[in-house]
Amino acid sequence: MSEERIVYVNGNYVPESEATVSVFDRGFLFADAVYEVTAVVGGKLIDFDGHVTRLKRSVAELSMPAEVDEAKLRGIHEELVSRNDIDEGLVYLQLTRGAADRDFLYPDTSTTPTLVLFTQKKAVVENPAAERGMAVVSLPDLRWDRRDIKTVQLLYPSMAKMEAKAQGADDAWLVEDGMVTEATSANAYIVTGDGTIVTRGLSNAILHGITRRAVLALAEEAGLKVEERGFTIDEAKAAREAFVTSASAFVMPVVSIDGAKIGDGSVGPLARRLRGIYLEALAA
């Protein structure tokens, strides 16, 4: 971290070195918290309403008494983008059930939730990884069964990413009952021999990606064939192309799985085209 950012904590904009959260915060003690990551391109928030809609859903699924006010949250995001001079990067929103004496039972619903937002400057558009493509390895999906809720329980994804790195790869694709669920922090896709884009259907097994929804809609608009179904690592290894999507990576090509080249091992034309279509839509 170089320059000191301004972050948001429960109603206040403060320098990051002065920002504090209680040691009794349930986000810290129980991972009793949800989050969202919104990309910023040209100072503009990408798909903000999609992120707020998913946040509302996460909050409801966990019976958190937190109020999710779209206009207020948009205002905070915009203020942080402006105060931190973010042209390209990310805004993180973390919302916990608040601070209460340690007890597995949820505290009284009058407990004030903790809301924290911070920014990261990052070259999300001109990302060199998009030219190179990513190497992934397969690992068992050992996360809990409610991956549709965007909680901050990110220890297993973090462990999986470390294991991928130890194996010389960039990320892991997670496998459950023989089928790929998703990547550690992105949705996973393959392109079959006839040019069909295949990605797992929505369920509690994966996060309902906001980028996934946008990219699938753009693919269909472009006349590309999309199939929402599970696939195995063997099918992925034999696929013509592979890629992932997320708010931080947009459309990111995958060029090898468990050391096996996908296609000829270079970035596939469809992944490149979809990234282009997505970036054009952002600029529009």
Ligand code: PDD
């Ligand atoms: N991750 N699946 C998982 C497990 C994720 O953590 C993410 C996002 C996605 C893609 O969702 P979206 O398109 O809405 O970003 C899929 C964020 C970027 C993160 O944790 O940094």
